[in-house]
Amino acid sequence: MGATSVREDEIYILTKNWFVRREFKVLGGQPPRGTDRHPVIEIKSRTHNEKGSRSSFKPDLVVAAPRNLLLVECKPEFNGDDVDKLLEISQSAPRRQSLVEEIRQRRSLERHNHSLAQLSNELISRRIRCCISYSGTHHPVEIIYSLVFENRDSDGQLFLGDSLVTSFT
Amino acid sequence: MTLEAFCDDLNEFSWFITLDHRLKAAEFRRIGRRGLNPPAVDELIVYDRPDVILLNAGRPVATIEKTREVPTGHNVGQRVARLVRSVELGIPTLKFFPFDARKHGRYTNICNLNARLLQAFENMWRIHNTPMIAVNWASDSHGELIEDGSADVELQTLLAGYIKSGFNSNCSEFKSARQRQLAEYSQRCETYEAYGNPPPSLKIGKTIEMLRELGIPRTSQQAGKLLLRDESVVYEIGMSEEKCRREDPYTGTQFIYDYLYCRNGPKPDNKFRNLILHFPNIRKEIWNSRNPNDLARKSSNWYLTANAHVYGDGWALLR
Numbered sequence: 001m002g003a004t005s006v007r008e009d010e011i012y013i014l015t016k017n018w019f020v021r022r023e024f025k026v027l028g029g030q031p032p033r034g035t036d037r038h039p040v041i042e043i044k045s046r047t048h049n050e051k052g053s054r055s056s057f058k059p060d061l062v063v064a065a066p067r068n069l070l071l072v073e074c075k076p077e078f079n080g081d082d083v084d085k086l087l088e089i090s091q092s093a094p095r096r097q098s099l100v101e102e103i104r105q106r107r108s109l110e111r112h113n114h115s116l117a118q119l120s121n122e123l124i125s126r127r128i129r130c131c132i133s134y135s136g137t138h139h140p141v142e143i144i145y146s147l148v149f150e151n152r153d154s155d156g157q158l159f160l161g162d163s164l165v166t167s168f169t
Numbered sequence: 170m171t172l173e174a175f176c177d178d179l180n181e182f183s184w185f186i187t188l189d190h191r192l193k194a195a196e197f198r199r200i201g202r203r204g205l206n207p208p209a210v211d212e213l214i215v216y217d218r219p220d221v222i223l224l225n226a227g228r229p230v231a232t233i234e235k236t237r238e239v240p241t242g243h244n245v246g247q248r249v250a251r252l253v254r255s256v257e258l259g260i261p262t263l264k265f266f267p268f269d270a271r272k273h274g275r276y277t278n279i280c281n282l283n284a285r286l287l288q289a290f291e292n293m294w295r296i297h298n299t300p301m302i303a304v305n306w307a308s309d310s311h312g313e314l315i316e317d318g319s320a321d322v323e324l325q326t327l328l329a330g331y332i333k334s335g336f337n338s339n340c341s342e343f344k345s346a347r348q349r350q351l352a353e354y355s356q357r358c359e360t361y362e363a364y365g366n367p368p369p370s371l372k373i374g375k376t377i378e379m380l381r382e383l384g385i386p387r388t389s390q391q392a393g394k395l396l397l398r399d400e401s402v403v404y405e406i407g408m409s410e411e412k413c414r415r416e417d418p419y420t421g422t423q424f425i426y427d428y429l430y431c432r433n434g435p436k437p438d439n440k441f442r443n444l445i446l447h448f449p450n451i452r453k454e455i456w457n458s459r460n461p462n463d464l465a466r467k468s469s470n471w472y473l474t475a476n477a478h479v480y481g482d483g484w485a486l487l488r
């Protein structure tokens with residue numbers, strides 16, 4: 001089973017389960033097709049005020065760790081476009097603010113009794129981290145976390161750059 | 170019992186098999202392109218692909234659709250065509266969706282189900298003698314959908330009863346759901362009377378007058394076919410030519426209006442009123458190039474049930 005490539009819906013499930021097993025809270029999720037029980041969280045662009053989803057970014061997963069929020073993009077293989085997309089979001093104060101407002105409006109943290117809910121929007125905004133998740137071999141990326149599954153049967157490993165992260169909070 | 174669940178997505182399959190312990194034995198099958206599935210599945214996805222198709226011993230026994238969207242306003246018809254196909258084939262069909270939930274964004278508020286959908290489901294059920302059930306995905310006091318799985322209970326009960334009955338579509342759980350569906354419709358019409366009447370995008374009247382209003386000469390042989398029915402329903406669709414290469418939600422909505430105001434039998438010809446789709450902003454030539462009646466394309470859904478299309482500069486009799 002392990003030799004065949006991992007599909008997009010499989011990597012989504014592997015990734016979500018990896019975080020759930022570590023008791024992180026899934027605040028939002030958008031599977032490649034279909035519907036999850038989690039809401040789709042939309043990060044709007046403040047330069048586009050028109051109605052609709054144009055220029056908005058919908059992370060595959062939004063996960064609350066004890067001290068940080070994680071935006072996750074899942075792909076069967078390493079994808080440089082996902083890195084660019086996440087960097088654009090993480091380096092844009094208005095985008096981060098938009099994400100926090102969306103989470104506040106949905107009461108996502110409050111509904112999970114999560115301690116981050118007690119923080120100000122500004123503080124939450126500073127605790128947004130990004131992660132790409134994929135299967136195959138590790139491609140080190142600075143600033144952004146990488147969750148790598150060797151195959152569909154393996155447990156994933158989390159990296160920041162070259163370094164294996166054994167404890168992420 | 171040999172169960173298979175055909176799905177587009179492993180995520181939905183993973184959810185589906187949690188709904189009853191017997192479903193855990195179901196084999197996951199990915200819905201392929203038409204022609205690559207068992208004939209019974211191919212038949213079912215002719216209009217569009219539902220989320221889950223459950224087969225027992227190779228025979229479809231249930232279709233399940235799951236969405237987080239509240240079918241409100243003109244979006245009420247989203248996903249309906251695929252469900253109609255299922256009941257046309259006599260397969261019990263369940264749609265799991267929120268009746269009331271919060272819409273997010275700058276203009277956040279609670280959206281409520283367009284209750285006409287419930288009456289349309291009842292009419293589909295009656296006409297095809299096949300269950301068509303709306304199952305509520307409940308929300309909390311803030312209007313956020315409940316995510317911990319407890320909102321699945323009604324769906325679990327329905328499936329448990331249906332499986333236990335040996336997939337009997339007259340099982341008591343489905344009968345109770347039908348009563349609840351009818352009661353829900355009545356209650357929502359009491360709260361908002363407009364749902365008891367046609368929406369503003371519809372006109373119902375004498376066919377002869379409708380033809381005059383639409384500029385169709387009544388003397389032609391084709392118009393004569395429409396005049397065989399005393400009354401007609403005209404559904405006005407305000408799409409522009411630039412944005413007319415689409416189906417959702419209109420091709421689903423046409424079925425809702427068909428079953429609410431026109432149909433009296435299982436075939437599209439079984440109508441007591443004509444159903445006319447009116448596209449006042451689109452020329453016939455543009456329409457035909459963007460939305461041909463090509464069975465390999467989803468645009469063929471525009472031709473499934475209406476009696477005629479009327480464009481900005483012409484019209485076409487469909488049946």
